[in-house]
Amino acid sequence: MESADQPSAENEPRKRLKPGERRLQILQGLAAMLEQPGADRITTAALAAHLGVSEAALYRHFASKAQMFEALIDYIETSTFTLVNQVQDRAAAQGLNGVQQVQLIATLTVEFAEKNPGMCRVMVGDALVLEHARLQERMNLYFDKLESSFKQCLRDINSPTPTVAANTCASAVTALLMGRLQRYVRSGFKRPASQQLKESLALMLSI
16 A cells, blocks of 8 residues: 555656657657558557547547558668668769679668568558558658669769669669568568578679
8 A cells, every 4th residue: 555655657747748759759659560560551540549549649640541651661762861861972982883783782671670560561562551551652762862862873983873683783782772671571471582682683783
């Protein structure tokens, strides 16, 4: 029994979250629910229950579920293209040629997806099937942008535009990554997307 001078847990003031913390918790909760293999479409009611808050609490931070997914896509884009830019910026200093840059970017992208399986479901569109069409459009543009990065890496230094061979290889590498990530998701995250990736890239990039 509690003594009179000890406040009960029920009477203790609820810890106030710092600005942005609840928003981050919501996104982390959504990503965690997406990590469940074969998960059904996630509703705001299910997400609220998972987080132990009301649906109203979710809508204080996001106008809609689509906006939550857009925030996840923002995170995917920022995280992976930061790596892409780092590779390209350091290429000269590290003595990386175009093929090596593509290999490194492809590997880092796959590693990001494997470390964040919930995000991977967003990347391949598996989690977006019944969501707003603009979300899938954004992921399509993401892979288009990734392919453009590969083209620039493979561009002949003396040519202002990528060659036909560079365009073909960039397209093939992008398709390979999309297929590997799709297989990773469809296997319930059991077949690593990185499995024999190095060997596959070596065959594709033997230009």
